[in-house]
Amino acid sequence: MNLRLLRAEQQQALSRELFVLTYGALVAQLCKDYEKDEDVNTCLDRMGYGIGVRLIDDFLARSAVKKCRSYSETADMIAQVAFKMYLGVTPSVSCSSAAGNEFSLILDKNPLVDFVEELPAERASLCYCNLLCGVIRGALEMVHLAAEVTFLQDRLKGDAVTEIGITFLRKAEDRKHKRNK
Numbered sequence: 001m002n003l004r005l006l007r008a009e010q011q012q013a014l015s016r017e018l019f020v021l022t023y024g025a026l027v028a029q030l031c032k033d034y035e036k037d038e039d040v041n042t043c044l045d046r047m048g049y050g051i052g053v054r055l056i057d058d059f060l061a062r063s064a065v066k067k068c069r070s071y072s073e074t075a076d077m078i079a080q081v082a083f084k085m086y087l088g089v090t091p092s093v094s095c096s097s098a099a100g101n102e103f104s105l106i107l108d109k110n111p112l113v114d115f116v117e118e119l120p121a122e123r124a125s126l127c128y129c130n131l132l133c134g135v136i137r138g139a140l141e142m143v144h145l146a147a148e149v150t151f152l153q154d155r156l157k158g159d160a161v162t163e164i165g166i167t168f169l170r171k172a173e174d175r176k177h178k179r180n181k
Contacts, residue, residue, distance in 0.1 A: 016088055020114050027128060037125040044127070048134020049141075056139040059085065071168045074145065075103040078136060078166075087111050091164075101168040110155060110162040119156050127151050132164060146170060 030040045059065075063081050068074040072095060079091045083105070091105040112129045119126055127133075133149040140147045146169040153159035 016111060017114075020112055023112055023131070024115055027126075031123065031126070037123055037127075041125075041127045041130045044130035045134040045137075048131035048136075049138035050134075051131070052135035052138025052140075053142055055086070055135060056142045059139065071101050071103065074140075074168075075105070075166060079105050082139075083107075096165070097167075101170075103166045104152060105164045105166065107162040107164070113156055113162075116156060124157070127154065128156050129154070129162070136164070136166065140166075140168075 027040070027044070030043055034040045034043065059082055063085065065077060065081060068077055075093045075095075079093045084090050089107060089109055089111055091107045094104045094106065096102045096104050110129060112132070116128065119128060130151065133151065137147055137149045140149075148165075148167040148169060150165050151163070152165040153161055153163035155162050
C-alpha cells in the first residue's frame with residue numbers, strides 16, 4: 001500500500017476519533033448545563049442545524065454531485081455520499097411512505113457512540129446523537145428542501161439499530177408545479 005495513502009487513512013481515523021471524543025465531552029457538558037433532556041436535545045439540534053447550513057457548501061464542492069431529481073435520490077445521496085464522506089459509514093435507506101416523502105436511514109454502526117456504552121437511567125429521553133438530525137435538516141434547507149428529521153430508533157436506548165427518519169414536507173409534485181409557473 002502506498003505510504004501516503006496509509007498516512008491519510010490514519011489521519012482521517014484519528015480526526016474521526018477526536019471528533020467523537022470531543023462530541024462526547026460536548027454532550028456531557030450540555031447535560032450539566034441543562035436539567036431537562038428536552039433542552040439538551042433542542043440545543044444539539046440547533047447546533048447541528050448551524051453545522052448543516054455551513055456543511056452543505058463543503059459537501060457540494062467536494063463531492064461534485066449533480067442535482068437530485070427526487071426525494072429518493074436525495075435520501076440515497078445523504079446515505080451513500082454524505083455519511084460516508086463525513087462519518088465513514090453508509091447507512092441503508094428505506095422508503096416508509098406510499099407518497100415517497102418519508103425515508104429512514106438505518107445505521108448498523110453509529111460512529112458518534114463508539115465510546116459510549118449506555119445512557120444513564122436519569123437521561124432516558126436524551127437523544128445523544130440529535131446533532132445529526134439538525135445537520136441533515138440544515139443542509140436540506142439550504143438546498144430548498146424543508147424536512148422534519150428525527151430519531152426513530154437508537155442503539156443507546158436498547159434498539160437493534162440506529163434509525164433516523166426524514167420526512168420531506170412538500171410533495172414532489174408541488175415542487176414541479178412551482179417550477180413550471
